[in-house]
Amino acid sequence: MITSLEIRGFKRFEAESFGLRPLTVLTGVNGGGKSTVIQSLLLARLAGTAGMAGGTSGGGTVRLNGPLGLALGEARDVLNWTSDAREITVRLGGPDGESWVYVFGLPDAEQALHLDVRRLPVAPVPGIGPHVVDPAFTYLCAERLGPRDTLAVSAEEPDRIGVGVRGEFTAQVLALRESRAVHTREEVRGSLRHPKAAGSQLRVQAEAWASEIIRPLRITARVAVGILAGTIRFGEPGLIGEEIRPANTGFGVSYALPVIVAGLLTEPGDLLIVENPEAHLHPAGQSRLGRFLARVAGSGAQVVVETHSDHVLNGARLAVAHDRSLPAKDMVTHYFDHDRTLPIDIDDKGELSHWPSGFFDQIETDLGRLARARRGR
Numbered sequence: 044m045i046t047s048l049e050i051r052g053f054k055r056f057e058a059e060s061f062g063l064r065p066l067t068v069l070t071g072v073n074g075g076g077k078s079t080v081i082q083s084l085l086l087a088r089l090a091g092t093a094g095m096a097g098g099t100s101g102g103g104t105v106r107l108n109g110p111l112g113l114a115l116g117e118a119r120d121v122l123n124w125t126s127d128a129r130e131i132t133v134r135l136g137g138p139d140g141e142s143w144v145y146v147f148g149l150p151d152a153e154q155a156l157h158l159d160v161r162r163l164p165v166a167p168v169p170g171i172g173p174h175v176v177d178p179a180f181t182y183l184c185a186e187r188l189g190p191r192d193t194l195a196v197s198a199e200e201p202d203r204i205g206v207g208v209r210g211e212f213t214a215q216v217l218a219l220r221e222s223r224a225v226h227t228r229e230e231v232r233g234s235l236r237h238p239k240a241a242g243s244q245l246r247v248q249a250e251a252w253a254s255e256i257i258r259p260l261r262i263t264a265r266v267a268v269g270i271l272a273g274t275i276r277f278g279e280p281g282l283i284g285e286e287i288r289p290a291n292t293g294f295g296v297s298y299a300l301p302v303i304v305a306g307l308l309t310e311p312g313d314l315l316i317v318e319n320p321e322a323h324l325h326p327a328g329q330s331r332l333g334r335f336l337a338r339v340a341g342s343g344a345q346v347v348v349e350t351h352s353d354h355v356l357n358g359a360r361l362a363v364a365h366d367r368s369l370p371a372k373d374m375v376t377h378y379f380d381h382d383r384t385l386p387i388d389i390d391d392k393g394e395l396s397h398w399p400s401g402f403f404d405q406i407e408t409d410l411g412r413l414a415r416a417r418r419g420r
Contacts, residue, residue, distance in 0.1 A: 044137070044138060044170070045168065045345065046062065046064075046137055046138050047061065047062055047135065048063055048080065048084070049135075050079070050083050050131075050133060051128075051130075051131065051132040052123045052126045052128050052130055053122075054079045055079055056123060057125050059076070061384070063345070063375070064372075064373050064374055065341065065343075065344070065345055065374070066336070066373060067345075067348070067375055067377070068348050068376040069347065069376075070356065070376060070377070070378055070402075071384075071402075075380060076379050080349075081182075081316055081347065082113065084347070085111045085182060086131075086147065086158070087143075088172065088180060088182075089105045089106070089111065090103070090145050090147070091168060091171050091172035092173055103160045104157040104158065105147065106156065106157050107121065107158065108156055111208055112182075112186075112209065117154050117156060118156070118157065119154070122149060129149040132144065132145070132146050133145040135164075135168055135171075137169065141166070143166065143168045145162065145164065146160075148160075148161045169314070176203045177205035178205030178206065178305065178313070179309075179313045181205050181305045181314070183206065183208065183209075183302060183316070184208050185322065185349075187210045187297070187301060188209045188297060189294050189298070190289035190292065191289060191297070192274070192289070193272040193273065194212070195273065196212065196272060196273050197212050197215060202228070204216055205305065206308075207301070209301075210298075212273070213264075213273075213300060213301045214264045214265070214273030215273045216245070216304060217249065218273060220244065221244070221245075221246055228310065230243040230244060231243050231244075235248070235306070246262055249304050253300055256299060256303065256324075256332050256335060257299050258295075258296070259279065260279075260296070262277060262300075263278070276288065276289075277289070293323070295324045295325070298322045299320070302317055302336075303335065305317075306339040306346075309344035311343030313345070314347070315336075316346075318349045319349065319350060319351065319352075320332050320333075320352075321351070321354065329354035330354045330361070332355060332358065333354065333355035333359045333361075334358040334361055334366060336348055336358075337358070337368060337369045338366065338368040340373065340374070341362070341373065363389055364391065364392050370391075371388075374389050375388060376388075378401075380399070380401060385397075387399075387402075
């Protein structure tokens with residue numbers, strides 16, 4: 044597991060360090076650096092999967108636009124504007140004192156759309172690689188696909204296919220396991236199985252969790268080989284034969300289902316990164332999804348969540364205090380303000396170590412203003 048992250052010279056961070064736990068929640072103001080933290084992990088992933096690892100000399104490049112959904116512009120756009128260095132350093136730490144260092148340099152042409160890789164770790168990094176393949180590493184971006192009649196399919200070997208950066212391969216992942224076309228991750232492991240599901244198959248478990256988190260659902264996933272496309276259709280539980288197109292179930296289902304499937308696919312040691320899991324979900328669903336992601340972290344995977352939802356955070360707190368699916372020591376929240384970053388711990392009662400100004404306190408602020416407005420009338 045990765046237990047620490049140090050970033051130097053990357054975007055808004057001249058030099059900043061973060062502790063990471065099995066569940067790390069990133070929250071705070073817009074433009075505070077949450078996405079930069081995630082992008083630093085993505086740069087490490089791309090460097091480690093480019094076939095360059097195994098030494099410290101580097102020598103390759105990392106594209107800043109395209110892979111893993113990155114759209115960072117030119118190389119000079121990602122350098123910290125207060126630093127004189129023309130390098131970016133990402134240092135990851137492990138629980139036994141391990142240190143994995145990546146150094147990226149600015150190419151001679153400052154308008155280049157890539158970074159030079161100048162240093163790589165010798166040893167593989169847990170969850171990142173170089174020998175980790177999807178779905179052991181999963182990144183789901185904030186801009187996931189909404190309702191679609193058809194979804195993309197991947198030409199990768201079936202066992203190497205995850206849900207995709209935007210959830211675009213979710214139908215294929217479900218269909219491959221329904222047809223038993225894979226040899227790994229065939230069933231959902233015991234610690235993640237829903238108690239009311241009829242079996243351990245991925246589709247059955249995804250139905251059970253989606254029905255709890257979003258709304259009661261029956262899921263049918265297929266791959267149409269002739270047109271190289273995947274399809275997902277939904278139905279009401281118990282009504283066999285009825286199929287509802289995604290467009291008629293709303294955005295919440297299409298946005299949340301890839302998160303659920305990705306979580307159910309995890310094995311101990313995997314890394315799952317999710318941006319805005321709450322998108323298009325009712326507050327109750329947001330809370331339940333927070334509890335689910337905390338359960339995934341408690342089962343041995345490492346989960347990094349970027350969120351603006353107090354409901355997601357409170358769901359994770361319930362997982363610690365009520366469900367006992369995640370030990371308190373295994374969760375940390377980093378709050379990003381305009382000029383600082385604060386780590387917030389949790390105890391076994393779900394209480395947070397502190398509550399800084401601006402940290403999910405808008406409802407109290409608004410209610411206070413409403414009370415004063417009523418008194419003023």
